[in-house]
Amino acid sequence: MSSAGEPLIALHGITKTYGQGEAAFQALQGVDLTIDAGEFVAVMGPSGSGKSTAMNLLGCLDTPSAGEYLFRGIHVERLDRNQRALLRRNCLGFVFQGFNLLARTSARENVELPLLYRGEAAAERHRAAGAALAKVGLEGWEHHTPAELSGGQQQRVAIARAIVTSPLVLLADEPTGNLDSKRSHEIMELLAALNREQGITVIMVTHEPDMAAYARRIVHFVDGLVAQDGATEAGACC
Numbered sequence: 155m156s157s158a159g160e161p162l163i164a165l166h167g168i169t170k171t172y173g174q175g176e177a178a179f180q181a182l183q184g185v186d187l188t189i190d191a192g193e194f195v196a197v198m199g200p201s202g203s204g205k206s207t208a209m210n211l212l213g214c215l216d217t218p219s220a221g222e223y224l225f226r227g228i229h230v231e232r233l234d235r236n237q238r239a240l241l242r243r244n245c246l247g248f249v250f251q252g253f254n255l256l257a258r259t260s261a262r263e264n265v266e267l268p269l270l271y272r273g274e275a276a277a278e279r280h281r282a283a284g285a286a287l288a289k290v291g292l293e294g295w296e297h298h299t300p301a302e303l304s305g306g307q308q309q310r311v312a313i314a315r316a317i318v319t320s321p322l323v324l325l326a327d328e329p330t331g332n333l334d335s336k337r338s339h340e341i342m343e344l345l346a347a348l349n350r351e352q353g354i355t356v357i358m359v360t361h362e363p364d365m366a367a368y369a370r371r372i373v374h375f376v377d378g379l380v381a382q383d384g385a386t387e388a389g390a391c392c
Contacts, residue, residue, distance in 0.1 A: 160227055161188040162322065162355060163212065168221035170207050181207040183378035184221070191322070194349040194356045196366035196386075199375035206327070208375065209359055213246055213325045214238040226322075243272065247316030247324045247354075251331035253308045255300045255315075261287060262296040265315045272319070286314040289352075290344060306337035313344065317354065324348070326358040330365050342368040346388075 170182040182204045189195055199205040210216040211223060214230060217238075223230040225241065233241065255264050265283040274282070287296055290310040300308050309329060316324055326345065330338035346368050349356045360366050367386055374382035 161224075162191040162193075162226060163187075163189040164222070164224040165208075165211075166222040166224075168208075168211065168218045168223060170204075170211065170216070171219045181378055182211075182218070185378070185380055187373065187380055187383075189355065189357065191355055192349070192353050193371060194346065194369045194388075195358070196369035196372045197357065197359045197375065198361070198363075198366055198372060199381075203375040204378040205359055205375040207378075209325060209327060209357070212323075212357060213248060214242045243268070244319070245322045247319065247321035249309070249312050249316050249324065249326040249329045251328040253300070253305075253312045253332070255308055255311060257300055260297045260299055261292060261303070261311045261314075264300075264311055265318050267315060268319050282318050283314070286318040287311070289317065289348070290314045304337070305333050306340055309333065309337075309341050310344065313341075313348075317348065317352070321354065323355045323357060326356065328359055328361070330360070330362065338362075338365060 165185050165187040168182055168185040169180060171178050171180045173179055185208060197205045197209065207216070211218055218231055221231070225245070230238065230241065262280065262283045265286050266279040269279040269282055284296060287293060290313050292307065292310050292314065295303070295307065303311065329345070330341050333341060342365055345356055345358070348354050358369065366372050368388060369386055370388050371383070371385050373380055
């Protein structure tokens, strides 16, 4: 359990190397980064900068080669595969560029999936999924399949699925990458509202500066290191 004043997430000297010998590639070269509970952080950088590798580590989808990753004071780099899976299931929510919805399954059933994996009873799954869909503005759309929804609505279902377990952190990987400009801004306004009103910590990878501007802080990766880290206008005014 973390103590008062301790950051929610802390990376100390994190490295990640793929391959061995002459073929080895160091994707992260000693990253130091802290994120407090309730922050909205955009992660940016060119292709190959290490931002996606960092997100995979933060999401417990991969492990560092060296360094420390602390989540609420727990050394994540020391956890085994099952312990990392439990941390993902109980503390993290994921939103992807491609929505990743089950095609022949209703919006409510898609949102219920994380609760099904947890072994929640059907009545509780239905209640929680309905509440999550209402939070993203899709009340009344529970029985529609992805084919009956617009791209923006599909991403809202994906966000509802990510928040139905009440995660501490929402990890969003290019959440507007498959959307037009209007729908992109709608999704960003939704993420900002969830951060502001629900207190969910949001960490988002994006290539788009106008999407990153919704965050309160932008971290720029270059060549496997944090090159810049500062508040946005949204963060400076809060």
